[in-house]
Amino acid sequence: MKSAKxxxxxxxxxxxxxxxxxxxxxxxxxxxxxxxxxxxxxxRYFV
Amino acid sequence: xxxxDAIVVGAGLGGLTAASQLQNKGFKTLLLxxxxxxxxxxxxxxxxxxxxxxxxxVVELLFVxxxxxxxxGRKREDYIEWIDIDPIYGFVDNAGKHFSYPTSIxxxxxxxxxxxxxxARAWDRFADLGANALEKAFNIVMTQPMTTLSAxxxxxxxxxAMMKYMAPYMLKSFQQVLxxxxxxxxxxxxxxxxxxxxxxxxxxxPGYIAFLAYSEHDGIxxxxxxxxMIPKGxxxxxxxxxxxxxxNSTVSxxxxxxxxxxxxxxxxxxxxxxxxxxxxxxAKVVYxxxxxxxxxxxxxxxxxxxYEVSIPAPMIMLGVDKKPDLECHHTFCHSSIxxxxxxxxxxxxxxxxxxxxxxxxxxxxxLSDDSLAPKGHHTLNLVSFSPYEPVEGDWDKGLRExxxxxxxxxxxRKFGLDLTSNLKVAEVIDPKRFERRFLHPRGAVYGLQQDLxxxxxxxxxxxxRIYDGLYLTGASTHLGGGVAPTIxxxxxxxxxxxxxxx
Numbered sequence: 001m002k003s004a005k006x007x008x009x010x011x012x013x014x015x016x017x018x019x020x021x022x023x024x025x026x027x028x029x030x031x032x033x034x035x036x037x038x039x040x041x042x043x044r045y046f047v
Numbered sequence: 048x049x050x051x052d053a054i055v056v057g058a059g060l061g062g063l064t065a066a067s068q069l070q071n072k073g074f075k076t077l078l079l080x081x082x083x084x085x086x087x088x089x090x091x092x093x094x095x096x097x098x099x100x101x102x103x104x105v106v107e108l109l110f111v112x113x114x115x116x117x118x119x120g121r122k123r124e125d126y127i128e129w130i131d132i133d134p135i136y137g138f139v140d141n142a143g144k145h146f147s148y149p150t151s152i153x154x155x156x157x158x159x160x161x162x163x164x165x166x167a168r169a170w171d172r173f174a175d176l177g178a179n180a181l182e183k184a185f186n187i188v189m190t191q192p193m194t195t196l197s198a199x200x201x202x203x204x205x206x207x208a209m210m211k212y213m214a215p216y217m218l219k220s221f222q223q224v225l226x227x228x229x230x231x232x233x234x235x236x237x238x239x240x241x242x243x244x245x246x247x248x249x250x251x252x253p254g255y256i257a258f259l260a261y262s263e264h265d266g267i268x269x270x271x272x273x274x275x276m277i278p279k280g281x282x283x284x285x286x287x288x289x290x291x292x293x294x295n296s297t298v299s300x301x302x303x304x305x306x307x308x309x310x311x312x313x314x315x316x317x318x319x320x321x322x323x324x325x326x327x328x329x330a331k332v333v334y335x336x337x338x339x340x341x342x343x344x345x346x347x348x349x350x351x352x353x354y355e356v357s358i359p360a361p362m363i364m365l366g367v368d369k370k371p372d373l374e375c376h377h378t379f380c381h382s383s384i385x386x387x388x389x390x391x392x393x394x395x396x397x398x399x400x401x402x403x404x405x406x407x408x409x410x411x412x413x414l415s416d417d418s419l420a421p422k423g424h425h426t427l428n429l430v431s432f433s434p435y436e437p438v439e440g441d442w443d444k445g446l447r448e449x450x451x452x453x454x455x456x457x458x459x460r461k462f463g464l465d466l467t468s469n470l471k472v473a474e475v476i477d478p479k480r481f482e483r484r485f486l487h488p489r490g491a492v493y494g495l496q497q498d499l500x501x502x503x504x505x506x507x508x509x510x511x512r513i514y515d516g517l518y519l520t521g522a523s524t525h526l527g528g529g530v531a532p533t534i535x536x537x538x539x540x541x542x543x544x545x546x547x548x549x
Contacts, residue, residue, distance in 0.1 A: 029388075033498065034500055038500070043346055043349045044353060045350075
């Protein structure tokens with residue numbers, strides 16, 4: 001069961017990585033720009 | 048007994064809207080501003096015989112302005128006269144080629160068809176979607192305080208169509224949405240320019256903002272006498288209702304006792320009491336300076352510090368004694384989409400001046416309203432982009448003058464526009480001047496960034512979660528910068544106050 005979970009995780013990560021490299025530069029920039037700010041969102045929500 | 052029922056700090060459009068509505072509803076209201084005129088960014092500057100706007104240069108989504116006057120029992124047309132603007136934009140590309148988009152959807156289609164028949168068909172789909180997005184989403188969020196998850200959810204439940212026109216574009220960039228419709232480089236870049244109206248490059252601006260490129264086709268206007276006629280009109284109504292305006296009064300502190308607001312302290316030490324303070328000042332300035340780190344919880348301070356500002360946009364004002372070679376109220380000096388993105392990453396983020404990469408909006412309001420300059424003369428506002436502290440020099444130590452020369456030279460070389468001959472007056476409002484005059488941190492005229500992570504409930508709340516009686520309006524709150532959004536924020540803040548105190 002554990003090895004099945006690991007395999008599933010590996011496949012998911014590989015699929016995400018493959019997906020990432022198919023994106024064009026502008027889309028990657030947009031995602032990175034938003035992702036960088038995610039840790040600040042809980043603080044911003046309470047301002 | 049307090050001196051006033053409400054004190055409004057900052058006579059920008061959001062503050063004026065809140066002040067006029069509160070006074071009209073019976074709250075004894077004082078409106079304070081550190082400048083010698085009302086309007087904030089939507090003000091004016093008189094240089095000799097020429098009158099210049101210092102911020103926005105046109106108005107759209109007119110229903111928001113009408114709503115303020117309706118809310119205070121008046122008619123907008125008794126206070127502000129509109130001049131229709133058509134064509135909405137002119138364009139000049141690097142080869143000196145001119146074209147323009149008229150207000151009419153069909154007319155714009157014909158212009159686009161000259162570049163690409165496929166894009167002309169895409170324009171039909173884009174305009175149809177834009178009209179629906181405007182009616183079923185933007186017009187609704189404009190005056191709604193989306194400051195909490197539950198408030199945003201309530202608005203969406205009441206308006207289910209909103210999700211259809213916003214959700215699919217939230218996780219896409221402005222550039223992705225537009226390039227999904229249009230393929231021709233000239234058409235794409237003519238539409239992408241608008242992302243900088245929210246101070247972000249096309250690849251970082253949120254996709255739903257792309258419909259800005261449609262919204263002007265609903266009609267844009269210019270107030271007769273200059274953009275400051277809008278704040279002056281609202282202020283006139285406020286004073287007619289008995290409201291008090293105190294200019295040249297800088298608020299240094301918001302006074303508090305426990306978790307309640309008790310008034311404000313001016314720079315000269317004068318204290319004015321009220322249990323309600325509404326600020327129209329940038330939220331970063333409110334929390335970091337007027338309240339200060341010691342009076343806000345650590346988590347909130349961390350949130351305030353995390354807000355990022357948009358790119359500064361120096362404004363060059365020129366008065367000339369002949370008609371410039373321009374036909375439209377607004378002319379964009381074109382740039383490629385790659386260049387528009389590059390100036391953000393390679394110049395703004397690296398604190399380097401844009402040099403030959405600069406592109407700009409030229410506003411020639413005197414073409415629409417001849418009262419702004421002597422007969423036969425014209426006024427021009429050139430809005431370009433630059434970092435706040437360029438490595439090339441200090442704005443206060445000679446860079447301002449050099450910037451003016453460089454931009455005028457660029458206009459001549461790159462866009463074939465010689466604006467230097469017949470020049471009578473010239474002035475530059477650089478990022479440092481913007482910061483001093485309008486209290487926008489780092490001279491960011493578009494205020495806080497307006498990406499997805501700086502929107503709705505992630506933007507500073509209109510009702511403070513820290514102090515009872517503290518409310519915020521203006522460009523740093525929901526929905527962001529622009530004439531209609533800032534007025535909308537004043538309407539939404541007043542609604543919140545009326546729920547609390549009405």
